[in-house]
Amino acid sequence: MTRYLLERPHTLVPLTFFADRYDSAKSSISEDLTILKRTFQDRGTGLLETIPGAAGGTRFLPYMLKEEANVVIADLATQMATADRYLPGGYVYMSDLLGDPAVLRQIGRIFATQYLNQRVDAVMTIATKGVPIAQSVASLLNVPFVIVRHDTEITEGSTVNVNYVSGSSTRIEKMSLSKRSLKPGANVLIVDDYMRGGGTISGMISMVQEFDANLVGIGVVAESSDHPNRKIGEYTSLLRVDANDDTVTAVPGNYFEQIYQ
Amino acid sequence: MTRYLLERPHTLVPLTFFADRYDSAKSSISEDLTILKRTFQDRGTGLLETIPGAAGGTRFLPYMLKEEANVVIADLATQMATADRYLPGGYVYMSDLLGDPAVLRQIGRIFATQYLNQRVDAVMTIATKGVPIAQSVASLLNVPFVIVRHDTEITEGSTVNVNYVSGSSTRIEKMSLSKRSLKPGANVLIVDDYMRGGGTISGMISMVQEFDANLVGIGVVAESSDHPNRKIGEYTSLLRVDANDDTVTAVPGNYFEQIYQ
Numbered sequence: 058m059t060r061y062l063l064e065r066p067h068t069l070v071p072l073t074f075f076a077d078r079y080d081s082a083k084s085s086i087s088e089d090l091t092i093l094k095r096t097f098q099d100r101g102t103g104l105l106e107t108i109p110g111a112a113g114g115t116r117f118l119p120y121m122l123k124e125e126a127n128v129v130i131a132d133l134a135t136q137m138a139t140a141d142r143y144l145p146g147g148y149v150y151m152s153d154l155l156g157d158p159a160v161l162r163q164i165g166r167i168f169a170t171q172y173l174n175q176r177v178d179a180v181m182t183i184a185t186k187g188v189p190i191a192q193s194v195a196s197l198l199n200v201p202f203v204i205v206r207h208d209t210e211i212t213e214g215s216t217v218n219v220n221y222v223s224g225s226s227t228r229i230e231k232m233s234l235s236k237r238s239l240k241p242g243a244n245v246l247i248v249d250d251y252m253r254g255g256g257t258i259s260g261m262i263s264m265v266q267e268f269d270a271n272l273v274g275i276g277v278v279a280e281s282s283d284h285p286n287r288k289i290g291e292y293t294s295l296l297r298v299d300a301n302d303d304t305v306t307a308v309p310g311n312y313f314e315q316i317y318q
Numbered sequence: 319m320t321r322y323l324l325e326r327p328h329t330l331v332p333l334t335f336f337a338d339r340y341d342s343a344k345s346s347i348s349e350d351l352t353i354l355k356r357t358f359q360d361r362g363t364g365l366l367e368t369i370p371g372a373a374g375g376t377r378f379l380p381y382m383l384k385e386e387a388n389v390v391i392a393d394l395a396t397q398m399a400t401a402d403r404y405l406p407g408g409y410v411y412m413s414d415l416l417g418d419p420a421v422l423r424q425i426g427r428i429f430a431t432q433y434l435n436q437r438v439d440a441v442m443t444i445a446t447k448g449v450p451i452a453q454s455v456a457s458l459l460n461v462p463f464v465i466v467r468h469d470t471e472i473t474e475g476s477t478v479n480v481n482y483v484s485g486s487s488t489r490i491e492k493m494s495l496s497k498r499s500l501k502p503g504a505n506v507l508i509v510d511d512y513m514r515g516g517g518t519i520s521g522m523i524s525m526v527q528e529f530d531a532n533l534v535g536i537g538v539v540a541e542s543s544d545h546p547n548r549k550i551g552e553y554t555s556l557l558r559v560d561a562n563d564d565t566v567t568a569v570p571g572n573y574f575e576q577i578y579q
Contacts, residue, residue: 059320060363064423102321148473152496156464158457162325185445185465186473192450196419203417204446212409212447212512235413251473 062117067199071114120170123317137307165193178243186250203238221260241269252277255287323378328460332375381431384578398568426454432577439504447511464499482521502530513538516548
């Protein structure tokens with residue numbers, strides 16, 4: 058039962074389903090769920106919500122407690138702030154962290170906490186490094202994710218294209234998203250790995266508008282402290298990462314104010 | 319305990335860890351694990367391996383039973399074989415399926431079954447659509463994944479570049495991978511979404527060789543039946559998908575012979 062619920066976050070499972078599956082009375086399933094609920098709560102795993110009535114059931118909403126999130130972020134900052142991550146031009150190497158399933162799971166849990174009680178229909182990101190973050194968040198919210206691309210690939214079918222100003226280079230660039238991937242009115246959460254000038258994020262916001270969809274939030278793993286002409290409204294960042302003079306510094310971002318009020 | 323093990327597949331957890339965490343005797347932890355082992359086995363979730371001795375503990379190895387895999391693949395084939403997936407040029411739209419966390423989890427479980435007893439140090443894929451598959455497989459094998467790119471991005475640092483012949487277009491293309499991402503001697507599993515001529519896969523095989531790493535296997539979600547000049551040795555495909563005359567056909571691939579001997 059634990060496994061079944063953990064694998065299907067944000068999905069309502071009727072009690073009768075478990076009763077049939079384990080050949081038990083609904084009352085004993087109910088008792089087991091009460092124990093599970095307490096365990097999840099004690100361990101800070103998530104919320105086990107019970108909805109009464111004929112259309113009711115139980116639903117597992119994963120979250121991460123503030124204390125754990127602080128430890129996770131501090132640990133991530135320590136891993137990020139090493140001189141060998143410094144790349145020419147003030148860039149930071151973080152592909153190893155974004156290719157580590159355990160790190161991605163933690164990042165996903167933190168963002169899923171923010172949208173615990175909000176309706177999200179799809180997670181949007183841009184190729185390539187945003188993809189693992191989108192997948193991790195989407196998987197915990199149990200919604201699909203869509204990938205905006207810098208190129209137009211033949212396997213995407215007809216696309217919607219948006220021009221945007223890349224903040225770092227002040228060049229005009231193009232991004233595209235398959236026309237089939239979002240429905241009008243969908244509630245979209247944008248996530249990405251790194252935000253500097255915010256140009257790419259602005260482009261994705263335009264994309265959400267082009268699809269007549271609603272923006273519910275923006276989450277980035279890291280942002281730079283230095284951001285000339287950034288025009289992004291509210292967003293959540295887990296870290297503030299900067300690369301100057303051959304060194305990399307990393308401190309917690311604004312997630313604390315945004316997620317754990 | 320269930321949650322802890324499920325979230326850390328292929329990781330050895332000492333019994334003393336659980337004993338401390340739950341403030342129980344090692345013997346009762348042992349008994350609980352025996353029950354868990356049987357439940358996992360009955361449900362076809364995976365193997366709970368117990369390693370005796372001071373350096374021992376318990377380890378959860380996820381797998382999928384043949385019966386379930388057959389149902390999952392048949393269902394995937396049904397979803398794939400719809401006329402509206404047909405794209406001009408004989409391509410198939412599958413971004414929606416590869417953006418569905420539940421589908422990705424199942425695909426990951428099938429490939430993880432194949433490498434249940436083999437050592438894999440990293441999963442390699444190519445941007446963009448291979449990424450979600452790599453992440454799903456890597457997460458269940460508890461190893462990092464690395465992303466080969468078509469472009470060389472500044473945030474990757476120094477890269478190793480490989481030229482390859484794109485089978486579909488017979489053009490020479492370039493792929494690159496950050497030099498930091500793989501260690502010599504690493505056991506690498508290559509995964510991708512679709513294989514037609516096999517040019518991209520061949521390129522990734524060269525990449526594995528350039529890093530002095532070992533290829534342990536190749537897994538693709540779908541392959542085409544029609545593959546002029548394909549020169550790939552052994553590989554596993556979950557589906558055989560073809561697009562001709564405005565229709566898409568999908569049948570199970572060779573996974574049955576490869577994974578469930």
